[in-house]
Amino acid sequence: MRITAQFDSVDSAEFAALAVRGLGEGIFDVSLTERRKKVHRDGDFAPMGFFTNLNTGTFQPLTPVSGLVSADSESSESVSAAVDIICRPSDAKRVVSALMNKGGHDIKAR
Numbered sequence: 001m002r003i004t005a006q007f008d009s010v011d012s013a014e015f016a017a018l019a020v021r022g023l024g025e026g027i028f029d030v031s032l033t034e035r036r037k038k039v040h041r042d043g044d045f046a047p048m049g050f051f052t053n054l055n056t057g058t059f060q061p062l063t064p065v066s067g068l069v070s071a072d073s074e075s076s077e078s079v080s081a082a083v084d085i086i087c088r089p090s091d092a093k094r095v096v097s098a099l100m101n102k103g104g105h106d107i108k109a110r
Contacts (some may be wrong), residue, residue, distance in 0.1 A: 001092050003085045005104035010034055013081035016102035020083070025097060026091035033082045 007013035008034075017030045083104070087095050092109055098106055 001036075001087055001089045003087065003092060003095050003099070003107065003109045004077075005083050005085075005099040005108075006106040007081045007104055010079055013083050013102040016099050016104055017083050018092075019098045019102055020085055020095055023091065023094055026088040027085065027095070028088075029086040031084045033052060033084070035080045035082060053094065060081045 005016065007016065013032050017032050020027060021030050052058065053083055085095055085099075096109065
């Protein structure tokens, strides 16, 4: 039986793969695949002002904050991972339980 699970980080996927490998003889193969996705930001969000007192309705402009965002912050990478396991059908419940305990989601068994 083949079981696939998605993880939000590579670290959590590695911990899950290690936990599944430790389940015993019914686990035939465990593989991990990184999924990198470019994330593009249109710009930094900063409100132009804020209300100091809702009763009076006064509006105070914010002072611009500079130097907190790096120059190459326009795009970054989001890294997630998938773990594929081939196991005996009798061990599927234990495998799914281990994957869920380590943060796995979108778990599919075929």
